[in-house]
Amino acid sequence: MALWKDSNTGTSPAAPGSPAPAPAPVHREPERANVASLTPAPASRPAPAPQRNEMKESHIASDLTIEGKIVGTGHVRIAGKFKGDVQVDGNVTLDAGARLEGHVKAGVVCVSGELIGNIENAKRVELLESGVINGDVKAGSLTVAAGSRMRGQVEFGYEGAHSAKADTKGYGNA
Numbered sequence: 713m714a715l716w717k718d719s720n721t722g723t724s725p726a727a728p729g730s731p732a733p734a735p736a737p738v739h740r741e742p743e744r745a746n747v748a749s750l751t752p753a754p755a756s757r758p759a760p761a762p763q764r765n766e767m768k769e770s771h772i773a774s775d776l777t778i779e780g781k782i783v784g785t786g787h788v789r790i791a792g793k794f795k796g797d798v799q800v801d802g803n804v805t806l807d808a809g810a811r812l813e814g815h816v817k818a819g820v821v822c823v824s825g826e827l828i829g830n831i832e833n834a835k836r837v838e839l840l841e842s843g844v845i846n847g848d849v850k851a852g853s854l855t856v857a858a859g860s861r862m863r864g865q866v867e868f869g870y871e872g873a874h875s876a877k878a879d880t881k882g883y884g885n886a
Contacts, residue, residue: 767802774809788818790825797829808842821851823860830864837868 769787772778776792787802790810797814798804804818810825820836823843830847831837837851841859854868 769802772810774807806843808840815847 767786769789770782772788772790772792772794774791777794778792779795781796782788782794782798782800785801787805788798788800789805789807790812791807793811795813797816798812799817800819802818803820803822804816805822806812806825806827808824811828812825813828815829816827816831817833818831819834820838821831821834822838822840823845824840825842826844826846828846831845831849831851834849834851836853836855837849838855839845839857839860839862841857843857843860845862846864848865848867849862850867852868854866856862
């Protein structure tokens with residue numbers, strides 16, 4: 713397909729005095745750019761791809777001491793010292809050697825360090841071998857490793873108003 717304009721307008725091999733034949737119309741495809749239109753697309757727009765809700769993890773390093781409050785969405789890993797409450801829609805991990813003084817509300821709480829405070833409404837609490845909890849625990853499930861220590865009241869496995877409490881006095885290892 714040729715796309716040019718004849719530069720010899722007015723001169724034609726046709727007979728002298730006869731009008732020049734009209735050029736044949738040229739069919740062009742509309743140009744398409746890799747630019748999104750500013751006007752809304754018609755209803756036949758494909759469904760958007762599902763977005764992954766990956767939660768980010770915030771880390772308090774082992775050489776840090778912080779006092780304050782943590783509230784938000786995401787996971788929190790504490791390797792240093794933190795004084796204050798932690799309330800997240802995610803997981804809280806307390807590494808070995810870390811210390812947290814405050815109340816914790818999170819989905820899953822893993823304790824390898826020392827927690828001085830209560831854990832409320834967690835789906836799962838894991839008290840690992842080097843972990844220490846001085847406070848009350850309310851969780852859907854509780855895993856306690858040999859060698860860990862705890863002093864406080866524990867309530868787990870119940871939903872709603874029903875509750876049974878086991879009182880641990882810190883005698884020996886849990």
